[in-house]
Amino acid sequence: MDLHQLFVFTKVVEHKSFSKAAEDIFLSQSTVSSHIKALERTLNMRLFDRVGREIILTPYGSRLYQWALKLLFLKDEAMLDLKEGMNELKGMIRVAASSVPGQFILPKMIKDFRDQYANVVFQIEQSSSKVVIDKVLNGTVDVGLLGGKFENDKLCYSRLFKEKLVLITSNQTKIKGPVTIQELVKYPFIMRKSGSGTHAMVEKLLKKKKISKEQMNIIAYTESGQTLIQFVMADIGIAIISEIAAKEYAKKQLLKMHEIDGFDDERYFYLVYNKYKTLSLLSRLFIENVK
Template sequence: MAQLENFRLKVFRTVAQHLSFRKAAEHLFITQPAVTLQIKALEEDLGVRLFDRRGNQIFLTAQGSRLLRYAKRMEALVAQAEQEIADGEGHLSGELSLGASTTIAQYVLPRLIGAFLLENPRVRLSLQSGNTELVVQLLLDGVIALGLIEGPARHREVRTEPFLEDEMVLIAPASAEMDRLTREDLRSTNLLMREQGSGSRRVIELALGKAGIKTKNFAGVMALDSSEAIKSAVEAGLGVGFVSRWAIAKELELGILKIVEVPGLRVTRSFSLARRTGPMPQGPAGCFRSFAIERVRALSSGLKRNGRPGGSGR
């Protein structure tokens, strides 16, 4: 189906999202001068400045902010129109804009997205990942239609619904002698955790608190920005770290890392689908929501049986 959206508005919306002509050009696969030309033409048509330039940075003007609100509404209306027309033809099509917390984006989403796009090849996917706070902000800004997050949204304009249970496990090198960590052991052990703002970190700190354990009970605490970084640091002998069981399946099977127990401590959480308050998403976002809820049941049961998501336990 042909693109119905006004291209100048699409360029404007992309520049406003990134606050960068260069990044907008990269996102749209056009040259930076072409972006500048489109914005200049739009400003001339409207008779107002849409961006202020201060040094190497650009900012939306008051008029630009007003236009952005309408541009987002128009984008949603165009997507709805495309979807309703496609539904009449019996095909699901249109834009699916997702945001996902890092662990979900790395270890859960690839299988879901692959299967969904195989069934719906006319859907165009865009995915942004980051910690929970970033994904929630993308929802609030209208950049994504649906988020998949690891922690609570903590915003009244965002609704969440659990779709997958997860367990955070404490890992150590496979060569380590310990299989359990006592309260006394913590004092000589470094703890590796995700950064502040991560849903994983909030869940871990809450569980530790309920078990009567504080991060200051450990010899030291190191903040890292991804599960992969934590696994690498643990493998290098820098300490023990918490990661999702989804993130450790491969290393457990290969005998690189192992799970260490702490008496009285179990860290569980729910992965949640997040959306703006209001009507349930329609079109590709609504279909993907239903698809994800149904499909993760099979993935989760495979992980529990074999230690690998949906695997066969080779």
């Protein structure tokens, strides 16, 4: 059984498409199709059913996929054990990250890892913490980085470090900190969308202080932390964000950062992966490197 054919097969399974698999691994679609047909001839069984434009994994294909992952992983382990140049390990690691880890933590992780494994390619998706977890659970990414924990028996977490939230305002705003959450009610407020770790912490703070969201002067919700910061810098409203993100802009005097009186809650950033997903050797090395 040809290992390269198995590798191509796993990519078709993961992308659910011959054309997308071909694009991912830099082959022509006809070459990918030839590899799959050759594999089917070798095994004397159909691996995919072609239903219109869609391809559906057969029961044989589904069982082969699990074996293919194990065989490819074993091949990578053998290469590492034989010490035939660890820098020659090649492959892609798929990462989903929420806004703060994606912008301020992940770049250094990738740099440190690529200093050891120069031929690794990263595919990075940035979204809310909830979407990150969904991607980890359904196996479309290898690892996730986020600012909160979602309990699920399938998930393994590694704690990275902790931080707190702060208030940010434009340079034109006359607020002087530290401020209380009650003082903020009268100001236009920019809020992260539900599903982000920051949104969950702000809601927890409001509940603790017995302030409803209806009492807040919320003028906009945004999925993007970067968009939120731009709104604040443009003096459209104020916001509560991660201290690590706020510091970068405050140092450059692009906005003002204030402590929130009575808000001492801290949160952790985590690396998370699905313990039931068979990870490549590179993904496992990345997880160990982060730890």
